[in-house]
Amino acid sequence: MSAVEVHLVPLPDNQIIGTIDELQAQELLVSHIGASRETLDRFRAYQSLLEKWAPRINLVGASTLPYFWSRHILDSAQILPLAPPNAVSWVDFGSGAGFPGLVLAVLLENRPQSTLFLIEANTKRCAFLREAARAMEVKVEIIQAKIEDVAPIKLDVVTARAFTSLDQLMTYAVPWMAQSGHALFPKGQDIQAELIKASTRWQFQSIIYPSLSDSRGCVVKIFNCHSKLGLCQL
Numbered sequence: 001m002s003a004v005e006v007h008l009v010p011l012p013d014n015q016i017i018g019t020i021d022e023l024q025a026q027e028l029l030v031s032h033i034g035a036s037r038e039t040l041d042r043f044r045a046y047q048s049l050l051e052k053w054a055p056r057i058n059l060v061g062a063s064t065l066p067y068f069w070s071r072h073i074l075d076s077a078q079i080l081p082l083a084p085p086n087a088v089s090w091v092d093f094g095s096g097a098g099f100p101g102l103v104l105a106v107l108l109e110n111r112p113q114s115t116l117f118l119i120e121a122n123t124k125r126c127a128f129l130r131e132a133a134r135a136m137e138v139k140v141e142i143i144q145a146k147i148e149d150v151a152p153i154k155l156d157v158v159t160a161r162a163f164t165s166l167d168q169l170m171t172y173a174v175p176w177m178a179q180s181g182h183a184l185f186p187k188g189q190d191i192q193a194e195l196i197k198a199s200t201r202w203q204f205q206s207i208i209y210p211s212l213s214d215s216r217g218c219v220v221k222i223f224n225c226h227s228k229l230g231l232c233q234l
């Protein structure tokens with residue numbers, strides 16, 4: 001295996017280019033992710049709570065609130081079909097207001113054996129996460145701590161959005177990944193540069209999927225990771 005293997009997945013024929021509206025995002029949630037009407041209702045409850053608390057706590061950028069369904073829900077939900085279908089143990093780093101972790105927790109409800117940990121350092125955001133989980137009646141383990149202070153356990157999938165560079169993410173993620181585990185990170189246009197930088201310290205395989213929610217973005221899947229300084233150690 002070379003230091004970094006990158007596979008690019010081409011845009012699907014029906015990829016929507018540019019900004020998508022609330023209705024299109026909801027249609028993609030149903031057609032691509034398999035979300036039910038009841039799941040969409042849960043996300044509406046989430047939206048109400050986010051709109052109530054966002055002006056008081058710094059939860060998401062105010063300019064992104066009108067694009068809740070595309071920028072937050074679909075952007076998070078698109079991770080689910082990219083994970084192995086038998087993945088049952090998940091962790092989301094730096095969940096903030098719950099993206100992607102809490103959205104995935106709702107969608108994983110029909111896999112009752114699943115466990116999902118959200119690790120978030122900020123006290124107020126953790127309070128919001130607990131409140132949103134209660135409002136949506138979703139089972140999730142919220143850990144209020146810095147990732148580096150939590151003893152890692154081996155899990156099937158690691159996620160993180162808007163958290164840190166890929167290189168730094170891998171330092172956090174690799175100790176949490178089971179041998180056959182995957183990491184799935186929504187990323188922006190600079191993904192190639194991020195992959196090159198990460199490959200100076202890590203050996204891994206990756207697949208770049210075009211984003212369903214933003215034609216400039218992608219989701220990068222990372223697997224078969226080894227540290228160049230010693231197997232899966234830093």
Ligand SMILES: C[S@@+](CC[C@H](N)C(=O)[O-])C[C@H]1O[C@@H](n2cnc3c(N)ncnc32)[C@H](O)[C@@H]1O
Nearest residue numbers: 094095096099119120121122145146147161162
């Ligand atoms: C830019 S926000 C992104 C939040 C969310 N993932 C999203 O995409 O909307 C980064 C989040 O990571 C949290 N965070 C930063 N450093 C952390 C650490 N070392 N451990 C856990 N959480 C951390 C911050 O409190 C913040 O909520």
